[in-house]
Structure formats: structure tokens, C-alpha cells
Amino acid sequence: MATSIGKLSKSFFIKLLVGIIILPFVFWGMGDVFRGGNQNVIATVDSNKISTQEFINYINRLNLSEEQIKNLSKTDLIEQILSDYIGKKVMSLEIENLGIVINDNALRDIIKNDKSFFKDNKFSRTEYEKFLIKSGITAPQFEANIVEQEKRRQFLSSLAGGIVIPEILVEKEFRKENQTKIIQYIDLEKYHSKYKPSQENIKELYERNKNVFFTELKSIRYAEIKPEFISGGKEYNENFFKQLDNIENNVLDGQSFEETVKANNLKIVEFNKINAKKENEAKNKIENLPDNLFKKIYNIKIPQSPEIINIDSKYYLAEIKDEEKKNRPMNDPEVLEALNAQLSFKEKIENNTSLAKDISLGAFDGENYKKFADDNGLIVKDYKISNLKQNDIFNEGLIKRIFLTKDGDINLLTNNTLTKSFLISTKKTEYKKLDKNGNEFEQYEAKARLNLINKIYQSYDENANQKYKVEVNQRTVDRVKNSFQ
Numbered sequence: 112m113a114t115s116i117g118k119l120s121k122s123f124f125i126k127l128l129v130g131i132i133i134l135p136f137v138f139w140g141m142g143d144v145f146r147g148g149n150q151n152v153i154a155t156v157d158s159n160k161i162s163t164q165e166f167i168n169y170i171n172r173l174n175l176s177e178e179q180i181k182n183l184s185k186t187d188l189i190e191q192i193l194s195d196y197i198g199k200k201v202m203s204l205e206i207e208n209l210g211i212v213i214n215d216n217a218l219r220d221i222i223k224n225d226k227s228f229f230k231d232n233k234f235s236r237t238e239y240e241k242f243l244i245k246s247g248i249t250a251p252q253f254e255a256n257i258v259e260q261e262k263r264r265q266f267l268s269s270l271a272g273g274i275v276i277p278e279i280l281v282e283k284e285f286r287k288e289n290q291t292k293i294i295q296y297i298d299l300e301k302y303h304s305k306y307k308p309s310q311e312n313i314k315e316l317y318e319r320n321k322n323v324f325f326t327e328l329k330s331i332r333y334a335e336i337k338p339e340f341i342s343g344g345k346e347y348n349e350n351f352f353k354q355l356d357n358i359e360n361n362v363l364d365g366q367s368f369e370e371t372v373k374a375n376n377l378k379i380v381e382f383n384k385i386n387a388k389k390e391n392e393a394k395n396k397i398e399n400l401p402d403n404l405f406k407k408i409y410n411i412k413i414p415q416s417p418e419i420i421n422i423d424s425k426y427y428l429a430e431i432k433d434e435e436k437k438n439r440p441m442n443d444p445e446v447l448e449a450l451n452a453q454l455s456f457k458e459k460i461e462n463n464t465s466l467a468k469d470i471s472l473g474a475f476d477g478e479n480y481k482k483f484a485d486d487n488g489l490i491v492k493d494y495k496i497s498n499l500k501q502n503d504i505f506n507e508g509l510i511k512r513i514f515l516t517k518d519g520d521i522n523l524l525t526n527n528t529l530t531k532s533f534l535i536s537t538k539k540t541e542y543k544k545l546d547k548n549g550n551e552f553e554q555y556e557a558k559a560r561l562n563l564i565n566k567i568y569q570s571y572d573e574n575a576n577q578k579y580k581v582e583v584n585q586r587t588v589d590r591v592k593n594s595f596q
Contacts, residue, residue, distance in 0.1 A: 153587045154193060156200045156579055163587055167594075169196055183595040189588060197583075201575050206262045209269065213258045221257055237356075244363045270567055280559040281552060282545055289543040290514055292496045296504075297484050299532040303462060308454035316450050317441045324446050325436040328384040328392065331408045332368065333429035334377035336419075341375050347424070355426060359419045368417040368430045377428060384435075385409075404429075459529050466534070467523050475521045480536055505533075513537070 154161040170192060175183075183189055222228065228239040243250055317324070336358065338344050342351040362371060372379055382397055389397050389405050397405075407420045408429040417430040439446050469475060475483060484491045496514075499507050509524055509531070516522050516537040525532045545552060 151587075152584060153591065154197060154581065154583045156197060156204065156581055159200065159204070161196070161200065163591060166193065166196065167591065180595055184592045189592050193583065193588065197581060201579055202263060202266065203259075204579070205575070206266050209266065211262050211265050211269075213261050217261070218254055218258060221261060222254070241359070241363060267568075270564075270571055274560060274563060274567075276556050276559050276563065278547070280563065281556045284555040284558045284562070285545040285551070286542050287514055288499055288511065289545070291541045291543075292513055292516075292537065293539040294494050294496065294513065294516075295480075295491050295536040295538065296494055297480075297489050297491055297534040299466075299489070299534065302487050302489060303455070303459050303532065306455060306458045306462075308451055308458075312454055313447070313450050314441065316454060317446070321438060324439045324443070324449070326386055326439055327434060327436050328386055329409060329414075329434040330381070330383040330432040331385065331405075331429070332379055332381040332432050333404070333408055333420075333427045334372050334379050336375070336377060336426040336428060340377055355419070358428070362417050362419060362428070366417075368415070368428065368432075371417060371428055381432070383432075456529060459532065463523060463525060463529070463532060470521055470523060475534070480521060480534070483534070506531075509533070 151163055152160045153163050153166045170189075173192070179188060222239065223234045228234055228242065230238050243253060246253070336355060338346055338348070338351045341354040341358065342348070344350070358371060358375060361374075366374075371377070382391075382400060384392050385397060385405075387409060389400065389402070391397060401422070404420070404422050404427065407422060408427075408431070411418055411429065411431050414431040414434055417428055420427045420429050441447070441450070481491055483489070494504065496505070496510055499510050499514075501510065505513065506526060509526060512524055513535060516535065518537050518540055520537050522535045522537070523532070524535055545555070
């Protein structure tokens with residue numbers, strides 16, 4: 112649902128910046144305001160009550176995975192969702208105070224200009240109706256969501272309108288990416304690779320996470336929809352696509368795979384118990400099934416829910432007939448690889464945490480930097496970085512972070528997956544000059560503007576937290592969590 116709504120938003124702000132203002136609410140400091148109270152009210156924002164049923168309806172609309180639902184009682188996901196929902200309530204109150212209204216004409220224009228509902232390069236009421244049926248929502252529900260999205264877009268724009276960016280902020284953004292840095296670095300790969308997980312640790316981790324290691328086997332079937340079957344000819348002409356639309360409408364209305372095949376004289380192709388690698392139970396690869404068609408069918412979410420699939424201008428009726436999960440043993444090579452990787456990752460985090468602490472305490476000052484390398488069989492290397500794309504050793508993300516370091520500093524830097532870790536000693540920095548009349552100036556002015564807008568939204572968030580009194584009924588939260596067990 113959220114994805115569908117997102118397609119309707121053409122504004123740069125709603126696509127990129129709505130997350131900036133919503134996310135702070137997810138981490139709202141709510142610990143001190145959780146308390147007991149009316150079990151039918153889960154929270155209040157000023158005098159506005161959020162009922163338990165209203166909140167549960169909101170959770171149901173999020174389309175959480177089976178795994179997430181199963182673990183709701185064990186995690187803080189309910190609290191995070193509630194915090195996000197309260198944030199949206201606060202924004203709605205602010206929108207109401209500003210008097211932002213979306214009339215019927217504006218709503219109609221938003222829908223009619225969305226290409227998701229186009230056919231033959233113009234809005235199609237039929238395509239719109241198909242979308243609603245497939246999404247399982249009514250037109251009033253969908254249109255109400257569009258109105259809320261547009262109100263939020265206008266609200267965000269009102270907060271950040273008319274900003275003039277000082278040149279000093281543009282220069283600051285330019286310097287972040289345009290400098291020459293002379294550094295020394297120690298690659299920590301060898302340091303981390305010394306750790307080898309014990310068999311005991313591997314077994315313990317497996318036993319705690321048995322339910323994670325399984326093979327999903329799906330039985331799939333499909334039937335190609337050819338012109339000779341449904342339109343009496345061999346051409347993909349207007350008559351064919353008219354009949355194809357009828358088939359798709361019948362499927363959306365609940366017609367089963369078998370009924371559709373029988374009604375249109377289609378020929379079924381079926382494969383039983385295949386895994387995501389297109390292998391059967393005997394681990395043999397299925398050869399007579401095109402990869403692109405297999406992936407489309409295998410990714411159908413709901414078993415026994417047929418769909419029309421278009422692959423390379425050919426059309427298929429396809430469905431997951433059934434699916435099952437089988438536990439994988441600990442000695443499975445892929446399971447062992449995952450267990451070893453998880454334990455190694457944990458060890459890297461612990462080692463890096465220890466190194467970061469030592470850096471903060473000054474343990475790498477002076478000759479200690481070189482001594483650490485010698486004691487661990489590592490090498491200190493000299494290196495000069497001239498631009499962000501110089502990625503023979505560091506990727507662009509790491510170089511950006513190196514550019515933020517100060518001369519004389521020692522820092523621990525890692526990539527997002529912890530596959531690369533370095534100790535960096537910054538020696539000398541030289542900054543390049545920004546041409547105020549060139550195209551680069553506009554580029555970095557846009558970046559400075561975005562950062563300033565971000566700060567404005569953060570300031571708004573802080574003010575909203577002070578402006579509205581929020582109370583959360585912890586007993587009701589716990590009751591909602593337990594209801595998912």
C-alpha cells in the first residue's frame with residue numbers, strides 16, 4: 112500500500128524529505144511517558160485519544176511479514192510502530208492548524224496524472240479499478256491516503272520555503288568532497304582473520320537459531336496465454352488484448368487457476384518442490400524453465416493466488432500451487448558458512464569496539480600506532496587521496512569519511528558490512544578552490560540547502576515534542592503485544 116501511494120507523489124520533497132521528518136518520531140523519547148490507564152485507549156496526543164482498535168487496524172495495514180508478526184511480543188517493534196503513528200498524528204494536528212486542505216479537483220488531478228493508471232498514454236478508469244481490486248482497498252480509502260500524502264507534502268514545503276543559502280555553507284559542502292589528504296593506514300583484515308570460531312560456539316549459535324535455517328520448496332505451475340487459445344488467431348492484436356483483459360479481470364475477481372485454464376483451453380506446465388535456486392529436492396537444476404519466468408512465479412507472495420505475468424512480450428497465467436519449509440542441518444555447507452560469518456562478524460564488532468575505546472583514551476598516540484602494527488604483524492602504509500573516485504583501496508563512502516578527519520587525528524573506519532576495517536592516521540590536508548561562477552557552485556548549493564532543510568525539520572521535531580503532551584498506556588501496549596502470540 113505504501114509503495115502504491117508513493118508512486119503518486121511527484122514532488123522531490125515527499126520522495127526524499129518526508130523520511131527526515133518522520134524518522135525522528137520513531138526514536139521519540141517515550142520511555143518516561145509510558146503509563147497505565149484506560150485499556151481501550153493506547154495513547155493520547157493532547158486531548159486526542161488513539162484507541163486500541165484504531166492502532167491495531169493501522170498495524171494490519173502495514174503488511175508485516177509472518178516472521179515480524181510472530182516476534183511482535185518479543186521485540187520493541189510495536190513501540191516503534193506506535194511512536195511512528197503518534198508522529199503522524201502530531202503532523203496531522205500541525206497540518207490542521209495551518210489550514211491545509213486538498214479539494215476534490217486537486218485530488219482528481221493527482222490521480223489522473225499518475226502514469227500507473229495510464230493505458231495508451233492516457234488515464235484509464237479500468238486500470239485504476241484493477242489497481243484497487245488487486246490492492247484490496249476501496250476507492251475512498253485509497254483517495255483518503257492520497258489526500259494525506261499531499262497535505263504532508265505541502266506541510267513540508269511550507270517549513271522549508273524561501274531559504275537563502277549563505278556562501279560559507281556552500282563552501283563547507285564543497286570542501287567535504289574536494290581536497291587532497293595525506294594519510295597513513297593500517298589494514299585490519301589480517302588482524303580480524305586470526306579469529307576462528309570454535310565448534311562449541313558454532314553449535315550453540317545453530318541451536319539458538321534453528322528456525323532460521325530452512326529450505327523453502329515451492330510447487331509452481333503456469334500456462335502460456337497464446338493468441339490461438341483465446342482470440343482464434345496468431346497475432347497479438349486488439350482482440351487478443353481485449354480477451355487478456357477479461358482473463359485478468361476474472362482472476363482478480365477470484366477465479367481459480369484451474370477454472371481459468373479450463374475456460375481458455377490453456378496448457379499447464381508444472382514443477383513440484385523447487386527451491387529458490389531452481390533446484391528440485393534431489394538438488395538437480397531444472398533446465399526447461401527460463402530463469403526470468405521462474406523468478407517471476409517464485410516471487411508470487413500468496414499460494415493459490417494466480418497472476419498474469421508478462422515476460423518478453425509473452426503472457427502467462429501462473430501461481431504457487433503450494434509451499435513447504437524444511438529445516439537444514441548444521442553440517443549443511445551454506446549453514447556452516449552463515450554460522451561462521453555471524454560469529455566472525457560478532458568478533459569484529461567486539462574488536463573494533465575495543466580499538467575505538469583505546470583510540471578515545473589516547474592509546475594510539477605517538478609511536479603506539481606503529482607499535483600496534485608491529486605487535487600484530489601488520490603494516491603501516493603511506494597514501495595520498497586526491498578525489499572521491501580514487502577507490503583502489505578505499506571506496507567512495509570511506510573516502511568521504513576520511514575527508515572529514517582532522518590533521519593529527521587517528522580514527523577507526525569500517526564499511527557498512529565490516530568487510531573492510533582500517534586504522535587511519537591523518538597527516539596533511541589541502542583544500543581545492545570552488546569557482547563561484549561554475550556549475551559546481553549550483554551543485555553544492557543544492558547539497559547545502561538540503562542539509563539546512565534537514566536541520567529545520569529536526570528543529571520542528573524538537574518544538575513539536577515540547578508543544579504536544581503525549582501519554583502512552585503501557586498496559587495496553589503489552590496487551591496488544593501479547594495478542595499476537
